[in-house]
Amino acid sequence: xxxxxxxxxxxxGQGLLAIGKILAKxxxxxxREVTWMPSYGPEMRGGTCNCIVIIDDxxxxxxxxxxxxxxxxxxxxxxxxxxxxxxxxxxxVVNTSLIDRKVQRADLKSVYVPATEIAEKEGTSKAANIxxxxxxxxxxxxxxxxxxxxxxxxxxxxxxxxxxxxxLRAFRKGFDIGQQSAS
Amino acid sequence: xxxxxxxxxxxxxIAEAAIRAGCNFFFGYPITPQNEIPEYMSRRMPxxxxxxxxxxxxxxxxxxxxxxxxxxxxxxxxxSSPGVALMSEGFSYIIGSELPVVVVNIMRGGPGLGDIAxxxxxxxxxxxxxxxxxxxxxxxxxxxxxxxxxxxxxxxxLADEYRNPVVLIGDGLIGQMMEPVVFPATxxxxxxxxxxxxxxxxxxxxxxxxxxxxxxxLERHVLKLFRKFDAMEAKEQRHEMFMADDDPPIMxxxxxxxxxxxxxAMRELRKKGIKVGLFRPITxxxxxxxxxxxxxxxxxxxLCIEMNMGQMIDDVRMVVRGRRPVSFYGRTxxxxxTVEEIVKKVIEHNATLGA
Numbered sequence: 001x002x003x004x005x006x007x008x009x010x011x012x013g014q015g016l017l018a019i020g021k022i023l024a025k026x027x028x029x030x031x032r033e034v035t036w037m038p039s040y041g042p043e044m045r046g047g048t049c050n051c052i053v054i055i056d057d058x059x060x061x062x063x064x065x066x067x068x069x070x071x072x073x074x075x076x077x078x079x080x081x082x083x084x085x086x087x088x089x090x091x092x093v094v095n096t097s098l099i100d101r102k103v104q105r106a107d108l109k110s111v112y113v114p115a116t117e118i119a120e121k122e123g124t125s126k127a128a129n130i131x132x133x134x135x136x137x138x139x140x141x142x143x144x145x146x147x148x149x150x151x152x153x154x155x156x157x158x159x160x161x162x163x164x165x166x167x168l169r170a171f172r173k174g175f176d177i178g179q180q181s182a183s
Numbered sequence: 184x185x186x187x188x189x190x191x192x193x194x195x196x197i198a199e200a201a202i203r204a205g206c207n208f209f210f211g212y213p214i215t216p217q218n219e220i221p222e223y224m225s226r227r228m229p230x231x232x233x234x235x236x237x238x239x240x241x242x243x244x245x246x247x248x249x250x251x252x253x254x255x256x257x258x259x260x261x262x263s264s265p266g267v268a269l270m271s272e273g274f275s276y277i278i279g280s281e282l283p284v285v286v287v288n289i290m291r292g293g294p295g296l297g298d299i300a301x302x303x304x305x306x307x308x309x310x311x312x313x314x315x316x317x318x319x320x321x322x323x324x325x326x327x328x329x330x331x332x333x334x335x336x337x338x339x340x341l342a343d344e345y346r347n348p349v350v351l352i353g354d355g356l357i358g359q360m361m362e363p364v365v366f367p368a369t370x371x372x373x374x375x376x377x378x379x380x381x382x383x384x385x386x387x388x389x390x391x392x393x394x395x396x397x398x399x400x401l402e403r404h405v406l407k408l409f410r411k412f413d414a415m416e417a418k419e420q421r422h423e424m425f426m427a428d429d430d431p432p433i434m435x436x437x438x439x440x441x442x443x444x445x446x447x448a449m450r451e452l453r454k455k456g457i458k459v460g461l462f463r464p465i466t467x468x469x470x471x472x473x474x475x476x477x478x479x480x481x482x483x484x485x486l487c488i489e490m491n492m493g494q495m496i497d498d499v500r501m502v503v504r505g506r507r508p509v510s511f512y513g514r515t516x517x518x519x520x521t522v523e524e525i526v527k528k529v530i531e532h533n534a535t536l537g538a
Binding site: 033060 | 188190216299327355356359360361362363440443444445446447448450519521522523
């Protein structure tokens with residue numbers, strides 16, 4: 001299997017660290033090596049936040065990289081910051097609910113996802129991050145969708161009401177968008 | 184049956200591993216970037232019948248370790264660079280009194296208040312300067328979360344075996360990152376604790392102290408301690424060689440997070456046809472000088488890479504003793520060296536070697 005380095009970036013509170021953990025858990029369940037590294041420091045409070053997930057079959061060296069194969073960007077600052085860091089022929093998944101510009105590089109595969117609108121339709125705009133994760137997994141198939149669903153269930157187990165169900169639906173909607181854009 | 188893999192943050196994995204190693208007492212004082220350790224301990228210790236106590240300062244915390252260690256229980260603290268510096272005096276008392284405790288230092292940028300970013304700026308503090316007097320302590324330097332987990336059990340065992348404190352050094356990266364870990368299934372080892380002060384009732388009096396006012400008496404005590412330190416130097420040196428089977432002309436010397444960044448860089452360098460290996464100290468003290476000595480003749484040049492201005496390089500130079508060039512690359516202030524920087528540095532270094 002291919003190795004993968006992905007950065008997920010947006011505002012603190014959008015759930016970027018959470019989808020990074022879900023992806024990392026799924027990769028672990030698939031039997032692969034994985035690291036999850038958050039940005040940390042005083043800049044996190046109220047500002048932008050990101051995490052880098054690396055998935056490989058070999059033991060992983062550096063948990064931080066300057067160039068990534070894929071990026072999930074959920075706000076304007078993040079696309080400006082991370083579009084230049086994606087490797088040629090890499091992937092960028094853009095949250096069009098908050099980003100009004102197109103990807104400028106022609107050498108990237110770009111996937112546009114109105115994540116907030118889709119999540120709202122499924123029950124809560126808070127699941128926009130999960131829609132983005134779904135789209136990313138739909139394009140790359142870097143982990144099995146079933147293992148991501150397990151990780152989502154585990155993450156939301158014990159939460160009130162149908163939160164887990166809403167997030168599973170949000171994931172599947174995103175996954176379909178990703179899969180369609182991959183074909 | 185295969186053990187369950189869990190995805191855990193370095194700090195939380197260290198805390199859980201300590202509890203599974205039989206550590207039932209934690210004393211500490213908050214400081215970033217290791218606060219998840221006391222946070223985790225405050226939640227878990229009551230569940231296992233242990234005690235978590237937040238002291239009013241690091242000076243107080245280390246002396247709580249002194250007291251608890253004297254009763255023979257497994258006890259630890261964790262802190263970060265300036266907080267650890269405050270523990271120096273108590274740490275020396277613990278060595279002088281021959282007590283087994285474990286101290287975790289998740290290093291941050293210094294000097295002074297510095298910053299909360301990853302750093303290896305305490306290598307010298309932990310291996311040479313942690314506490315006053317004639318003394319040593321084993322210093323373990325993990326480079327993955329799994330290794331940190333495995334080392335917590337080892338740290339408590341070594342502390343009990345030698346009746347001497349053991350230090351584990353990580354940095355903000357090891358502390359903050361998540362990786363899959365498997366906790367060892369083995370039960371904690373048991374040690375003779377007949378020296379412990381557990382109450383006088385009907386038993387011999389046990390006195391734990393580090394005060395020897397007669398110089399000859401103190402000298403005898405220090406010589407006794409040094410028989411233990413000599414045994415540690417002989418038996419406890421640990422290291423890893425990576426991509427070193429083909430006797431590469433360039434050997435990187437790096438430990439902890441820096442070593443794993445170097446490993447990624449080395450894979451790229453090998454693709455470019457540059458033969459480079461890694462010597463990774465796993466024990467910062469005792470420094471693995473036997474293993475390093477064994478490769479000096481086969482190596483043309485050594486490159487030390489650290490997240491500081493050059494501290495381990497002194498230990499490397501003491502082994503190499505001028506027989507080969509030893510050069511340095513480092514970032515400081517909490518700046519983490521990148522894979523690209525290391526690749527560039529090694530290519531430049533390789534060019535200077537000539538044919």
